[in-house]
Amino acid sequence: MANKQITVTSPLLPSLEEFTPYLKDIWDRKWLTNNGHYHQELERALAEYLGVEYISLFTNGTLPLITALQAMRITGEVITTPYSFVATTHSIWWNGLTPVFVDVDPATGNLDPQKIEEAITPKTTAIMPVHVYGNPCDIEAIQEIADRYGLAVIYDAAHAFNVKVNGRTILDAGDMNTLSFHATKTYNTVEGGALICHDARTKKRIDYLKNFGFAGETTVVAPGINSKMDEIRSAYGLCNLKHIDNAIAARKKVAQKYRAALSNVPGISMFKERDDVTYNYSYFPIFVDEKEYGISRDALYEKMKEHNVLGRRYFYPLISSFAIYRGLPSATKENLPVATRMADEVICLPMHAGLTDEDVNRVLELVCNKGNV
Numbered sequence: 001m002a003n004k005q006i007t008v009t010s011p012l013l014p015s016l017e018e019f020t021p022y023l024k025d026i027w028d029r030k031w032l033t034n035n036g037h038y039h040q041e042l043e044r045a046l047a048e049y050l051g052v053e054y055i056s057l058f059t060n061g062t063l064p065l066i067t068a069l070q071a072m073r074i075t076g077e078v079i080t081t082p083y084s085f086v087a088t089t090h091s092i093w094w095n096g097l098t099p100v101f102v103d104v105d106p107a108t109g110n111l112d113p114q115k116i117e118e119a120i121t122p123k124t125t126a127i128m129p130v131h132v133y134g135n136p137c138d139i140e141a142i143q144e145i146a147d148r149y150g151l152a153v154i155y156d157a158a159h160a161f162n163v164k165v166n167g168r169t170i171l172d173a174g175d176m177n178t179l180s181f182h183a184t185k186t187y188n189t190v191e192g193g194a195l196i197c198h199d200a201r202t203k204k205r206i207d208y209l210k211n212f213g214f215a216g217e218t219t220v221v222a223p224g225i226n227s228k229m230d231e232i233r234s235a236y237g238l239c240n241l242k243h244i245d246n247a248i249a250a251r252k253k254v255a256q257k258y259r260a261a262l263s264n265v266p267g268i269s270m271f272k273e274r275d276d277v278t279y280n281y282s283y284f285p286i287f288v289d290e291k292e293y294g295i296s297r298d299a300l301y302e303k304m305k306e307h308n309v310l311g312r313r314y315f316y317p318l319i320s321s322f323a324i325y326r327g328l329p330s331a332t333k334e335n336l337p338v339a340t341r342m343a344d345e346v347i348c349l350p351m352h353a354g355l356t357d358e359d360v361n362r363v364l365e366l367v368c369n370k371g372n373v
């Protein structure tokens, strides 16, 4: 291929010039992890940037999910979405709990509140929704159900870094919210994540749990895990935070170009954007209706690849179809028709701050011409 490769994602990186003085500080202090200087600074900076009060940094985005279920002492069954990254359901499994899959709303890709209610049993204790692609869930409807049945709500907000509704963060919804700062996400600390809660007491418990359960030098209060973020990645995160607004603005431009050019292509559909939502443009999913478009999603995906343009079938296959989970009563295709169709039709187009106009045009030319360019 003569054309340069266009990847689906590319990490936001601080410059070496700005990162190096931080490293020098860390070397001088010789304090590498365990709630160090930059760890504390990043927690404060993120709390302020995101508009939340209590946030705990983690070593990745999966352990806050696992820890949230621990912190809230969840038991029995947890209602969740099959249309997500596997970590969502894995976190339930790692706690010895039973995931119960519920279908999604075709307008958002998120858990359909009406179907949540139908899936509640006497064993249900929690709901774990995902703001997929950064599309906000129907937070009010989910909370109303949770309150009526006495259920906890833990949001996997891995895609929803700084997403707002009417100018207000959605990271204060439910009981807890988790973030991922993996290299492929909108904001990254190489690997990393966070758990957001609503009060100081709960944050304290979370901070114990991410440090083996230690509450002081000689006291262990819970079977905690090790999920501490170190000083090097905290410093990297502080550097990246200076660039995140520009990065999101660049993503928005890409999204606007995609949306304008694809809005009248027969057989290609996209999620509608809401006027009251501030998006982070973390992904740009399109859905390929084979009958109307003329070729299948997989055919388009392969054609793009032939032209060195990498899309991602994200989320395909559904979590519920993996061998670990497919035996569950809620995992059948009949129970999950909307999610099944979305998984069969989706391609996430290349989306990152480094895409040039030329790159975007190459992607669009392929999608508009069924890969024949």
Ligand SMILES: *Cc1c(COP(=O)(O)O)cnc(C)c1O
Residues within 6 Å of the ligand: 060, 061, 062, 063, 084, 085, 087, 088, 130, 156, 158, 159, 180, 181, 182, 191, 192, 193
């Ligand atoms: C990325 C992601 C995670 C896991 O985060 P890691 O930082 O990779 O552990 C969890 N849930 C969703 C929806 C994700 O996209």
